Amino acid sequence: MAQNLSGDPLPSWNEGTNKQTIINFVESIIDPENPNYVAPFLRIATFDNDGTLWAEKPMYFQAAFALSRIRELAPQFPEWKEKQPFKAVLENDQKYLANITVNELLEIAMMTHAGTSQKEFEQEAKEFLNTAKHPRFNQLYKQVIYQPMLELLIYLQNNQFKTYICSGGGLDFIRLFSEEAYNIEPENVIGSNILKKYQIVSNYSQFIRQPQLIEPINDKAGKPVNIERFIGKKPILAVGNSDGDIEMMQYTVIDHQPSLALLLHHDDEIREYRYTKGTEKALELAKQYRWSVISMKQDFKQVFSFTP
Amino acid sequence: MAQNLSGDPLPSWNEGTNKQTIINFVESIIDPENPNYVAPFLRIATFDNDGTLWAEKPMYFQAAFALSRIRELAPQFPEWKEKQPFKAVLENDQKYLANITVNELLEIAMMTHAGTSQKEFEQEAKEFLNTAKHPRFNQLYKQVIYQPMLELLIYLQNNQFKTYICSGGGLDFIRLFSEEAYNIEPENVIGSNILKKYQIVSNYSQFIRQPQLIEPINDKAGKPVNIERFIGKKPILAVGNSDGDIEMMQYTVIDHQPSLALLLHHDDEIREYRYTKGTEKALELAKQYRWSVISMKQDFKQVFSFTP
Structure with missing residues (x-):
């Protein structure tokens, strides 16, 4: 820089x-x-x-992060199959996800990491930041x-x-x-x-x-x-x-x-x-x-x- | 400095x-x-x-600030005469006030300035900071x-x-x-x-x-x-x-x-x-x-x- x-x-x-x-x-x-x-x-x-x-x-990159986490946790929360925005994530409903609101995103962020320690959250998020790529530009998101x-x-x-x-x-x-x-x-x-x-x-x-x-x-x-x-x-x-x-x-x-x-x-x-x-x-x-x-x-x- | x-x-x-x-x-x-x-x-x-x-x-200096404000507002809140910590303030109960808790202090701070603008609050608090003296040392508190x-x-x-x-x-x-x-x-x-x-x-x-x-x-x-x-x-x-x-x-x-x-x-x-x-x-x-x-x-x- x-x-x-x-x-x-x-x-x-x-x-x-x-x-x-x-x-x-x-x-x-x-x-x-x-x-x-x-x-x-x-x-x-x-x-x-x-x-x-x-x-x-x-979509918001943080939403992309939540996706992987929601899929991981879905077996523990069967009600997500019928509840937005979780439903859209599990069904990979791109149209819904493209227009996800900040409030929905924050609900996901809360629900998918409640009870975890800050350290665990950071490790997961870092792993995602260091590997997940933007779907169109094929670059790490942070680039x-x-x-x-x-x-x-x-x-x-x-x-x-x-x-x-x-x-x-x-x-x-x-x-x-x-x-x-x-x-x-x-x-x-x-x-x-x-x-x-x-x-x-x-x-x-x-x-x-x-x-x-x-x-x-x-x-x-x-x-x-x-x-x-x-x-x-x-x-x-x-x-x-x-x-x-x-x-x-x-x-x-x-x-x-x-x-x-x-x-x-x-x-x-x-x-x-x-x-x-x-x-x-x-x-x-x-x-x-x-x-x-x-x-x-x-x-x-x-x-x-x-x-x- | x-x-x-x-x-x-x-x-x-x-x-x-x-x-x-x-x-x-x-x-x-x-x-x-x-x-x-x-x-x-x-x-x-x-x-x-x-x-x-x-x-x-x-006592906490901020409690002293609240005192003047409580006395000012007391006519609008007759219930304060029977409710701590307001009662202690209105009765100048030094013993109670010397041991006021952080939570009580914060309740006072909230109640006595709810609905006022940040600017009004700042003007009042500044006025107090620029005039109120420590009772023993006879100096402005900020000194x-x-x-x-x-x-x-x-x-x-x-x-x-x-x-x-x-x-x-x-x-x-x-x-x-x-x-x-x-x-x-x-x-x-x-x-x-x-x-x-x-x-x-x-x-x-x-x-x-x-x-x-x-x-x-x-x-x-x-x-x-x-x-x-x-x-x-x-x-x-x-x-x-x-x-x-x-x-x-x-x-x-x-x-x-x-x-x-x-x-x-x-x-x-x-x-x-x-x-x-x-x-x-x-x-x-x-x-x-x-x-x-x-x-x-x-x-x-x-x-x-x-x-x-």
């Missing part, structure tokens, strides 16, 4: 208004002579994960990340931003790859979360995963609530791609200057996917508020590191 | 085993040649607040902090530790003074917490405080759970003073090397207070585990900045 500091900080971005907006923003807030200067301790940037930093189609977004993260980090993930997905799952993939440490990951119980067993400390979600789920209005809870500062930059990111982007820019909100629009069916489902409201609001809509097709010179 | 880096990093500590243990620990973990070397990103230290960084007698502990914090910060508050008290209350008092930023404060609701009113974003505590309360076994939730790393140093800190200290040192746990013992009735109530179990366990018991009487050369 090295970067030539003296050259173009965003080489995988095409020249244009959006790239220039980002660079102008960063250059103005780091310049002590500029009226928009922001001190380093207030340089907070929050990034959604699924669909913003890595691909979320054909299916958007090269321009990675450059943006590194550009911000090099300019003393604290960069955070703020994802609807599970905190513990994301922490397992965020450092390797994004150079983002565990304490800078905000995600949906379950309650854990601390205990000592044979002179080892452990956490047992409880079947109870912590409110709020880190989606929609839950994002600003958790940003306030975990950081206690307003971001000056927020990056998202869907309706689940609206409140985070709104919170970042409303009544708050200088600030910038970026909405990644998936409009490139050749190199990635084209869809607006689940982002209709965000695209509409982007016009009303001053959000920059990043077009994958227009603004990304290169989408992934593994494609030319 | 300047410090002479070339000299003694802990000038308000008396020479002795405890001071030497701390300095040896820090010097070993920052030395790349030492087998106990710890990389900067793993240099996590967690400090309890009440009774560890500042005085908790004759009744232990000078040796402040030096320890700065010493660690200067050696690339990330220093966290991990308090049973309210997250939002502590954040209002942690930066000024301890050089600890809002994102490094872990405390008990209530649910908030995000909303937009007349083009301003705001958070409304809900009468619902987030589990777990940040006390006892809740401390390691929240450390894991907020940081995702084990501390290598934990500092506490009461039974509420046992699990945090245990989590820090059990099955984890190098690590250090410090338990501050209040045994100085001349310069501060002498008490063991609420710390009996911790003092007992300190012998069993390898925790250093800091004696205020023996180890602190100077207790507060305002006393000679």
Whole structure:
């Protein structure tokens, strides 16, 4: 993730208004002579994960992880045959799974790991992260990340931003790859979360995963609530791609200057996917508020590191 | 909070085993040649607040804050006249208040600010912090902090530790003074917490405080759970003073090397207070585990900045 500091900080971005907006923003807030200067301790940037930093189609990767686990546990839960979203998983109902909601995903995550220790969960999830491949790109999922977004993260980090993930997905799952993939440490990951119980067993400390979600789920209005809870500062930059990111982007820019909100629009069916489902409201609001809509097709010179 | 880096990093500590243990620990973990070397990103230290960084007698300062608020609101809640801990507050029952529990304190904090915006809460709490004085020392409470502990914090910060508050008290209350008092930023404060609701009113974003505590309360076994939730790393140093800190200290040192746990013992009735109530179990366990018991009487050369 090295970067030539003296050259173009965003080489995988095409020249244009959006790239220039980002660079102008960063250059103005780091310049002590500029009226928009922001001190380093207030340089907070929050990034959604699924669909913003890595691909979320054909399904959330964490849903794919749950699949294998549901199949493993199905014999113990015969009622799953008739109950969604478990039914869809067991029947491999691709249409249902493509549109699985964050709440369903979190229910699966809770049910399939309740009562296991944090260590067991981590071992399983790591194994999955180190072996499961994206069905279309045939790469480990943690490599299916958007090269321009990675450059943006590194550009911000090099300019003393604290960069955070703020994802609807599970905190513990994301922490397992965020450092390797994004150079983002565990304490800078905000995600949906379950309650854990601390205990000592044979002179080892452990956490047992409880079947109870912590409110709020880190989606929609839950994002600003958790940003306030975990950081206690307003971001000056927020990056998202869907309706689940609206409140985070709104919170970042409303009544708050200088600030910038970026909405990644998936409009490139050749190199990635084209869809607006689940982002209709965000695209509409982007016009009303001053959000920059990043077009994958227009603004990304290169989408992934593994494609030319 | 300047410090002479070339000299003694802990000038308000008396020479002795405890001071030497701390300095040896820090010097070993920052030395790349030492087998106990710890990389900067793993240099996590967690400090309890009440009774560890500042005085908790004759009562928790946050309880004192709640007092004024309860009296203000009492006409609207006639049932408080018969209900503890509200009754004790309204009757100024010093004996009851001296032993108020963390749970009671949190119930007060919830009840007396439910439905108010985060901004209103902050204004009120700031006003209190800027005016209310400690009844014995006649100083603003945020000045009744232990000078040796402040030096320890700065010493660690200067050696690339990330220093966290991990308090049973309210997250939002502590954040209002942690930066000024301890050089600890809002994102490094872990405390008990209530649910908030995000909303937009007349083009301003705001958070409304809900009468619902987030589990777990940040006390006892809740401390390691929240450390894991907020940081995702084990501390290598934990500092506490009461039974509420046992699990945090245990989590820090059990099955984890190098690590250090410090338990501050209040045994100085001349310069501060002498008490063991609420710390009996911790003092007992300190012998069993390898925790250093800091004696205020023996180890602190100077207790507060305002006393000679």
